[in-house]
Amino acid sequence: MAEFELANTINFLDHISLDCVIFGFHENDLKVLVLHYKSTKEYALPGGFMRFDESLEDAAKRVLQQRTGLDNIFLKQFKVFSDLERAKTNPAVQDLVAAGLDIDTAFFDKRFISVGFYALVEYTKVNPMPDELSDTCEWVSLSSSLKLMLDHNMIVEKALDVLRQQLNTQPIGYNLLPEKFTMPELQKLYETILGKKLDRRNFQRKILSYNILNKLEERRTGGAYKSPFLYEFNLENYQKALNNGLNSGW
Amino acid sequence: MAEFELANTINFLDHISLDCVIFGFHENDLKVLVLHYKSTKEYALPGGFMRFDESLEDAAKRVLQQRTGLDNIFLKQFKVFSDLERAKTNPAVQDLVAAGLDIDTAFFDKRFISVGFYALVEYTKVNPMPDELSDTCEWVSLSSSLKLMLDHNMIVEKALDVLRQQLNTQPIGYNLLPEKFTMPELQKLYETILGKKLDRRNFQRKILSYNILNKLEERRTGGAYKSPFLYEFNLENYQKALNNGLNSGW
């Protein structure tokens, strides 16, 4: 299926690509899905091209489905990357051709502008799948400082930046955490995205004051130390609260 | 110059266009620059295409320079519009051809995705100039509800939405107002963008508390009633304050 698509690049719009920064949260760590290209040392974000019969969002959904196995992923476009610098021929393409892959080099050699999407997924539900040009698809911690192809490191940086800015207006917690989660887990997520420590008690009071969480009877047992309570999002209240922004200025 | 460019659409990337929502503020009213196409009843946002030797931002600057006469305009891309709906052939193209304009219809008939930019300009400095397909280039009040071509009304709506969201993180006041302005003018700008009334005294206290304004000795004379003081932005402090956001949540 994917092979068929790539071999028939004539189905895609020229000059336009998309790259997905797929965020997952696991063991108190924010991670991103990254591909390793066959026969090269290059790592890259999952990406793709746009068909004539779909929107950019549809194309991104298609890519996300293929790399994670999931439908109905939360995703947002956040920036178009069009600097002349990025127009350079992708060095990985030559390596891939040398390795014998059937690639339409005339297509890949064109100048591309790329639309950046970020996606939020529940880590445990993802089944990472490489595409036809890569041999692995793996989670990489944001703190790993792995060097990515072309301007992909910048794309990740920018995505994280946007995530930070949209923390109060998009259902970010809801889409990154499993259905049931503990208060410390939610706090760690906020701290990771914001890049700073928060006071436990003040965080809890503030987030509870929004009335966007349901406290459950259950606790998370099995871990060490005192068992924390589980919470779930009250989606209706969450959405309402996000409409105004969780902290309204002016 | 512009004619030359359009006649040689071969210089542009296929499938990609850009549209600019150019905001100006005049007489306590937020306005947008709009073109009227020759020999049609269609109104449209100023837009253009992307050359192979420039980035999207460069292309947008080129369009802005041509429509306003200004360089160094503050602009931001805010969204790519790629719905299949908008792929329909632009109805204005047929009218323009019928009216005898030299248009590369094969180029225009392709499917386009359009990158939306918003730009902020100082109203009085703008010299609106139509492009080769239009006969007028005029300011239109946001409250006028003029029907625009294709999805351009939606693009304006979205731009205003983004403007609202970025009021605390981008130098919006600085770029829309003249160098010297009064407190009531600044407040009206905020009220217009936010779509709600603010308390005079609280607004003044809050905005002054950021230390982003210099109060001048001068007053605005000549108007009726009590002469208000003039202010200017303290650009250094403004930029610093915006980095954290004027109202920091979390």
Added chain:
DNA sequence: GCAAAAGTGTTTCAGCTACACCCATGG
């Protein structure tokens, strides 16, 4: 002198910050 807009200050209340003690759990 009157109508309309601009300058200015205080009180109140809510929300944020800072901070400390007890409890549960696994080892």
Added chain:
DNA sequence: CCATGGGTGTAGCTGAAACACTTTTGC
């Protein structure tokens, strides 16, 4: 029993909201 993390409460401060009177100006 101890180390570690989780649950919970309070006092003080800061910033936001609500609100009224005086001054200037043109007519």
